[in-house]
Amino acid sequence: xxxxxxLFGKKKSFVPKKSAPPRRSxxxxxxxxxxxxxxxxxxxxxxxxxxxxxxxxRTINMRLGESDFVFDREExxxxxxxxxGGGGGGVSKATAKELTQLxxxxxxLLEENNFLKYKxxxxxxxxxxxxxxxxxxxxxxxxxxxxx
Numbered sequence: 189x190x191x192x193x194x195l196f197g198k199k200k201s202f203v204p205k206k207s208a209p210p211r212r213s214x215x216x217x218x219x220x221x222x223x224x225x226x227x228x229x230x231x232x233x234x235x236x237x238x239x240x241x242x243x244x245x246r247t248i249n250m251r252l253g254e255s256d257f258v259f260d261r262e263e264x265x266x267x268x269x270x271x272x273g274g275g276g277g278g279v280s281k282a283t284a285k286e287l288t289q290l291x292x293x294x295x296x297l298l299e300e301n302n303f304l305k306y307k308x309x310x311x312x313x314x315x316x317x318x319x320x321x322x323x324x325x326x327x328x329x330x331x332x333x334x335x336x
Contacts, residue, residue, distance in 0.1 A: 248259035256269040260281065267281040
């Protein structure tokens with residue numbers, strides 16, 4: 189029995205495609221894509237070497253667009269240092285602290301408001317109970333007066 193044939197009678201043979209040459213591994217570091225004006229090797233060596241405690245005390249700065257941000261290690265948040273564009277989209281450190289304080293104050297006031305609502309509900313329940321007791325006592329008193 190003859191082998192497999194195509195529609196036109198020619199025998200097909202399997203020919204694998206040639207694979208592309210293997211890719212060279214690229215560095216995961218983005219430093220090789222930065223220009224020399226962004227960093228210098230001396231700056232990098234200064235930041236990566238030295239006393240570990242001194243390294244931890246250094247500030248972390250970041251520039252996004254025209255805004256400069258500074259990381260506050262104590263609070264664990266980023267703050268807008270200054271904006272060279274005039275229309276900064278961030279929050280200054282003082283404003284952020286004030287905002288945090290206002291949020292805490294707002295939360296405290298909401299909790300106090302809920303507590304006062306609960307107290308008012310308890311007082312109203314006590315008023316209803318004492319009013320019902322007074323009403324029942326007045327009925328009993330009326331019933332006793334009728335009998336006498």
